[in-house]
Amino acid sequence: MIAEMKVMLAEKYGFCPGVRNAISTAEKVLADKGRVYSLGPIIHNPDVVERLAKKGLVTVDNVEQVPAGATVLIRSHGASYEEISHLKQKNVDIIDATCVLVKRMQQIAVQMEREGYKVVIVGDKNHPEVRAVLGCTGNAVVVGDEPDISKTGSGRLGIVCQTTQSPEFFGRMLSAIAGAGFDELKVVNTLCKEAIKRQQAAVELCLKVDIMFVLGGLESANTRKLAELCKKYNSRTFHLQNWDEFDKKQVFGCKTAGVTAGASTPQWIIDDFVKNLSEIDAG
Amino acid sequence: MIAEMKVMLAEKYGFCPGVRNAISTAEKVLADKGRVYSLGPIIHNPDVVERLAKKGLVTVDNVEQVPAGATVLIRSHGASYEEISHLKQKNVDIIDATCVLVKRMQQIAVQMEREGYKVVIVGDKNHPEVRAVLGCTGNAVVVGDEPDISKTGSGRLGIVCQTTQSPEFFGRMLSAIAGAGFDELKVVNTLCKEAIKRQQAAVELCLKVDIMFVLGGLESANTRKLAELCKKYNSRTFHLQNWDEFDKKQVFGCKTAGVTAGASTPQWIIDDFVKNLSEIDAG
Numbered sequence: 001m002i003a004e005m006k007v008m009l010a011e012k013y014g015f016c017p018g019v020r021n022a023i024s025t026a027e028k029v030l031a032d033k034g035r036v037y038s039l040g041p042i043i044h045n046p047d048v049v050e051r052l053a054k055k056g057l058v059t060v061d062n063v064e065q066v067p068a069g070a071t072v073l074i075r076s077h078g079a080s081y082e083e084i085s086h087l088k089q090k091n092v093d094i095i096d097a098t099c100v101l102v103k104r105m106q107q108i109a110v111q112m113e114r115e116g117y118k119v120v121i122v123g124d125k126n127h128p129e130v131r132a133v134l135g136c137t138g139n140a141v142v143v144g145d146e147p148d149i150s151k152t153g154s155g156r157l158g159i160v161c162q163t164t165q166s167p168e169f170f171g172r173m174l175s176a177i178a179g180a181g182f183d184e185l186k187v188v189n190t191l192c193k194e195a196i197k198r199q200q201a202a203v204e205l206c207l208k209v210d211i212m213f214v215l216g217g218l219e220s221a222n223t224r225k226l227a228e229l230c231k232k233y234n235s236r237t238f239h240l241q242n243w244d245e246f247d248k249k250q251v252f253g254c255k256t257a258g259v260t261a262g263a264s265t266p267q268w269i270i271d272d273f274v275k276n277l278s279e280i281d282a283g
Numbered sequence: 284m285i286a287e288m289k290v291m292l293a294e295k296y297g298f299c300p301g302v303r304n305a306i307s308t309a310e311k312v313l314a315d316k317g318r319v320y321s322l323g324p325i326i327h328n329p330d331v332v333e334r335l336a337k338k339g340l341v342t343v344d345n346v347e348q349v350p351a352g353a354t355v356l357i358r359s360h361g362a363s364y365e366e367i368s369h370l371k372q373k374n375v376d377i378i379d380a381t382c383v384l385v386k387r388m389q390q391i392a393v394q395m396e397r398e399g400y401k402v403v404i405v406g407d408k409n410h411p412e413v414r415a416v417l418g419c420t421g422n423a424v425v426v427g428d429e430p431d432i433s434k435t436g437s438g439r440l441g442i443v444c445q446t447t448q449s450p451e452f453f454g455r456m457l458s459a460i461a462g463a464g465f466d467e468l469k470v471v472n473t474l475c476k477e478a479i480k481r482q483q484a485a486v487e488l489c490l491k492v493d494i495m496f497v498l499g500g501l502e503s504a505n506t507r508k509l510a511e512l513c514k515k516y517n518s519r520t521f522h523l524q525n526w527d528e529f530d531k532k533q534v535f536g537c538k539t540a541g542v543t544a545g546a547s548t549p550q551w552i553i554d555d556f557v558k559n560l561s562e563i564d565a566g
Contacts, residue, residue, distance in 0.1 A: 167462065175458030178470070179450065185470040187461070 005251065005280045008209060009270075010260035011201035016194040018099030019043050019264050022076040023052070025097045029071060030055045036095070037072045039063070039079055040128055043264035044220035047242060063087055071095060077128040078102045080135020101163045102129055105190040106136045112158030113137050117186055120152050122173045123162025127221050130162050143173055149180050156184040163192040164222035164263070166199055166229065195222050195263065202226045202260040206234040210254035214239045215273055216262030223262025230260075243273045251280060288534065288563045291492060292553075293543035294484040299477040301382030302326050302547050305359040306335070308380045312354060313338045319378070320355045322346070322362055323411055326547035327503035330525060346370055354378060360411040361385045363418020384446050385412055388473040389419045395441030396420050400469055403435050405456045406445025410504050413445050426456055432463050439467040446475040447505035447546070449482055449512060478505050478546065485509050485543040489517035493537035497522045498556055499545030506545025513543075526556045534563060 015023075022042055029036050035056045041049050042057065049059060057073070063086045066072055071093040074084070078098040087094055098106075109119045119140035123130045134140050141151040157177065161170045170191060178185065206212040212230045216223030218241060227239035238250055251257065257277055261270045298306075305325055312319050318339045324332045325340065332342060340356070346369045349355055354376040357367075361381040370377055381389075392402045402423035406413045417423050424434045440460065444453045453474060461468065489495040495513045499506030501524060510522035521533055534540065540560055544553045 167464065171458055171462040174461045175454055178457045179454040181450065182470075182472050184472065185468065187465075187468040187470070189465050189467065 003255070003281065005254065005277055006256045007274050007278045008205060008256065008258050009274065010198070010205045010258065012194075012197045013201065013260040014263070014265055014267060014270055016192070016263035018076045018101065018192075022073075022097040022099070023048065025095060026052055026057055026073055027055070029073065029095050030057060033071050035071070037066045037070050037092075038075055039066075039072060039083065040075055040077070041219075042073065042075045042097075044217040044223075044262075045264045045266065046217060047269060048264070048266055063090070066090060066092055068092065074098050075128075076102065078106060078132040080132050082135050083132075099163070101190065101192050102132070105160050105163065106133050108188050108190065109133050109137050109140060109158070109160055112160075112186060112188075113140070115158070115186075117156050117158030117184075118153060120157050120159045120177065121162065122159060122170055123165055124221060127162060129164075129221070133160070143177065146173075146176050149173075149176050152177060152180070154181040154183065157182055157186070159185060159187040160190045162221065163190055164195045164225055165191060166225055167191060167196060192222075195225070198222070198226060198260065198263065199229055202230050202258075203233055205258040205260065206230040206237060209234070209256040209258035210236065211251055211256075212237040212258040212260075213273070213277070214260055214262070215242065215270055216265040217241060220262045220264050223265065226260060226262060234258075240273075242269045243276050246273070246276070248280065251277075286538070286564065288537065288560055289539045290557050290561045291488060291539065291541050292557065293481070293488045293541065295477075295480045296484065296543040297546070297548055297550060297553055299475070299546035301359045301384065301475075305356075305380040305382070306331065308378060309335055309340055309356055310338070312356065312378050313340060316354050318354070320349045320353050320375075321358055322349075322355060322366065323358055323360070324502075325356065325358045325380075327500040327506070327545075328524075328547045328549065329500060330552060331547070331549055346373070349373060349375055351375065357381050358411075359385065361389060361415040363415045365418050366415075382446070384473065384475050385415070388443050388446065389416050391471050391473065392416050392420050392423060392441070392443055395443075395469060395471075396423070398441070398469075400439050400441030400467075401436060403440050403442045403460065404445065405442060405453055406448055407504060410445060412447075412504070416443070426460065429456075429459050432456075432459050435460055435463070437464040437466065440465055440469070442468060442470040443473045445504065446473055447478045447508055448474060449508055450474060450479060475505075478508070481505070481509060481543065481546065482512055485513050485541075486516055488541040488543065489513040489520060492517070492539040492541035493519065494534055494539075495520040495541040495543075496556065496560070497543055497545070498525065498553055499548040500524060503545045503547050506548065509543060509545055517541075523556075525552045526559050529556070529559070531563065534560075
């Protein structure tokens, strides 16, 4: 007798409006131009990048690699003001698919600096979103953990946060910054509500199941944050890119499985995973 | 043989510039006018209040009790804009001895409100300094502990702190406010550096001695904060107003004693206490 695995999906998961916009923009421009350059992977999902590459999207590492006169897509994570001005000098056609929340954060950081605040970006210094905001400001600093606090100084600090971090992390860093002494803090909540909803739904679900799968690119910050949170509440949590990475040993003894996916994980990968997992013999 | 108690004073203790200014202002005006009204006790120290009362300082509870045409002293904790305007209507001579840091906090709170922030005052809602700031704003709220956070809402919050609180308390409340969700926080550090220095010196000293005495009025917020901090690090901590409250049983078995005093505790009370304590037989 085959006992099928009971698979449950999180209340909220997968593509966010920013990612959806970046992909549909890319598809529209590709249909028109045939070849478009993307400054870095358009989203942190290799499957989607591969699909779009077949349609003519060329991923480059930096502005140098963009030919003059080409069409360039600015991905949802944004680009620094320096990169944009460099692109303009090359006389390229710029298609801006920066997520509106990321754009807002860039503008807030620039405005804070204009108002005399030292800008502090709470987040991962290696993430392209954070690097782009950093590149829009003169001398911002990034705080990724407690030891970084020493970099902020104790004057007038203007604080923003990488959009895909969790409120807990933002709150913890804020408390540490305040505890180190300051004259004035201006803190704007730049967290993405969509990302927070995915985090809450993932935690809720992982508490109810024997095993939890978080689907998405290994480079995807929001997917990694989902996996990190779920692991806290359900140690049997796996961050997989797609069904190819599934191993039957993972579900040994499990009768219920939860599935969620990051904001850059396409629906087809989730559907494929859920279908295959449901058919696993959990007996 | 008499074994004398070794008494050590904290590195920093006693009168702060704000209190010193309020008292010297009162003495100057009393010498000139003979009778001066104080809106509430000039400082939270009954001994000092009694001394000044003998020179003609009349403490009243509210503006109603001030006769028209009299001379009124605004104490270091300040007064609300409403009280000041009420006093002006009575055609009294106003002598303003509000501590410059309290005045600054009032101005910051009013400015924040003008900029559209909901003002949050972190501190004790019953303390006259906090009540005065509250009375300068339209609809500020006071946060004295975690359950108060629900009063702040989650919009644009402008946050200040009662000058005599500790950085730890301010940081803890900030973290709780941020954790409850917000759009924007503007936080100005309104803590008094003099008070912080007294707190640090008190903690340092209380760790080195068998018993710790914190001298000052029981209503004095900064003295209470000193005692609260010392109690955390040395459970044998006593908050006394003066030598009259000393009980020999307190020092039983102690060879070393630490002494500190709040910002409103006059030097003569400290000198008297230290002299008497040093002569105690600790054998």
